[in-house]
Amino acid sequence: MRVLIVGKIWPEPTSSAAGTRTHDLIRALVSRNWELHFACSAQTSPYSSQLSELFPVQTHEIELNSSSFDLWVQALGPDIVIFDRYMTEEQFGWRVAQSCPNALRVIDTSDLHCLREARHQSLKTGQPINLQNETALREIAAILRSDLSLIISETEMEILSKHFHVPQNSIAYWPFALPRPQQDSPTFSEREHFVMIGSFLHEPNWDAVRFCNEAIWPKIREKLPEAQLHVYGSYPPPKAQQLHNESKGFHVLGRAKNAIETLSRYRLNLAPLRFGAGLKGKIVDAFLAGTPSIATPIAVEGMGNNTDWSSQVSDDPLQFANEASRLYQDQIAWSQAQANGYQIAETRFAESEWLPRLPEILEKAQANREENRKRNFVGQLLNHHHHRSTEFMSRWIEAKNRNQPHSP
Template sequence: MKVLLIGKIWPEPKSSAAGSRTLDILRALRAVHWEVHFACAAQKSEFSDDLGSRFEISTHSIELNHSSFDQWVSGLQPDIVLFDRYMTEEQFGWRVAQALPDCLQVIDTSDLHCLRHAREQALKSDSPLNLHNEISLREIAAIYRADLSLMIAEKEMQILSETFNVPNTLIAYWPFALPEPKNGVPPFEERNNFVMIGSFLHEPNWDAVQYCRKEIWPLIRKELPDAKLDVYGSYPPPKARQLDNDKIGFRVLGRADDAQTTLARYRVNLAPLRFGAGLKGKLADSFLSGTPSVASPIAVESMPGNFDWGSSVSTKTEEFAKTAIRIHEDKNAWEHAQACGYAIARNRFSEKEWMPKLPSLLSEAFEERDSRRSHNFVGQMLRHHQHRSTEFMSRWIEAKNSSQP
């Protein structure tokens, strides 16, 4: 099988969970020796992963809003085209459909963007959650246009089904695929202090840092006056650096070279997310490093299933701080929370279970694509009408660019 994965950016697995997700997809497809190509219209950064060397795949730079893509993809002739976000489907899906009508089109949603946006707006405006927003119009339309969308979280599958009436045949559950937790991680006695980690480019992470600095950390320091909280994250803006204050033990340290190695030095990972969606890579890295996470309900959502999280999960600032202090100070509570994290990683997200399932899901959808399309009348309508607006906008941009000297 030949697969083309089109990315919004070149993956940076050391910068964000989204980058790690892309690597998991490539790893699963190469494990069954499929021919894989990765293409992207963005510029590479110094932190972009060397996909070609890591996975022995072909990488391609493509141009946005340009007919050269049509000719190139027609020559490549992939069986499956996988878009790494709904926005990438908007940009290239119509071109793929015209050039390769028999090609299976798949979206990896990463997380449900309309849910994250709705939660952010509800928090900032102190208003009820409104899932019927501008982003949902675009995102749900893309899901209907595609032959299949990969969902990382069970909660999001429930929302698509119950709120937007998306048929189960259009979505498939494919969560984290985690290796076995590391042996020999530092024990309780060899660790100290608190940690937060997450890209500053991701708004939920930046909000959580500000919320923790203002509301949670003063409560922890009141009980543990010598405690320190080290905040790691890629692309910290100047306003984040300004929060650094060694006098109160709040240190903004920027990018972590290796998330799991970094987390393994600390007793407690704090994840007080107030909005967001999807599964949280920072919690998965904590599982694998043996570092208990004290987290909010938004952070924990869709992670434990029926397994014990290991500590209290609360939206109340005082309860969150109290739990963080207890896990940091009580060895028995710490070891219980660590064991619960190991259990979730092994029983919910083992790579031995989930890596083989991705090629199987895609193969089945490829064989059934004609039948699925015939039953997806909404998708047919969107391709025929709404999707045309995206095409014509792209063609207008291309014409405008070509007319400029």
């Protein structure tokens, strides 16, 4: 089987959970000895993975709005093409459909962007959550155009099925794939202080830092005046760095070289997310680090309805701060919360279960591809109209770029 992953950016596992997700995709696919290719039109960064050095994968630079991609992908002849976001499908899906009509087209959604956007708007306006937003029109259309979409959260599986009426054979649950926790991390007495972690490029993380700084951390400091909060995140903007205040114990420290090693030094992880979607990398990294989390309902969504956190899950600032202060000082409760985190990682997201599952999901979808396409009339309709409009726009941009005079 020859598989092509088309990425919006080159993966950066040290910057965000999205980069780790891409690594998980690759790990799952190379386990079958499939021929694997990764293509991207973005520039690399100092933090981009050296994929060809880490995995048996061939990497390729491609161009946006260029017919060179059509000739290249046709010559490559992939059996499966995976787009790492719905926006990537918008850019390249129609080209793959025209050049490789028999290839299975898959979106790895990472999380439902329309759900995240709906929650963000609700937070800003105080109005009920409205999933019928502009992002949904694009995202659900991309899902319906594709043969299969990988969904990271059972909550989002339900939303797609019941609210948007996406056919069951068009979506598949595939969450994080976590290694077995070592369970030899520093003890309660060897740890101190609080930690927050998450890329500042991700708007829910930046909102959580501001919310914590304004509404939660002052209440924790009233109870624990010597405590400190260390905030880690890639790409911190000046507005985040301005929150750094040593006299208040609020430290903005920037990128963490290794999230799990960093988390393992702290007694508690704070995750006061007020909007977002999908599974949260900061929570599962804390499981692996043996660091209990004090979290909001958004932060723990998708972890399991009957999950025992050994702490109250709340988005009320006072309750959140009280729980953080209590667990910080209660070694018995802290140890139980740590044990529960280990158990969740092992029973819900073990890589031994989920890495082998992905090739099976893709093989089944590949075998049923033609029959599922015939049944998906809405997908056929969307492919026809979207591909024509997107093709004309893309070819217009290509012609415009070709005719632009070069700088001397």
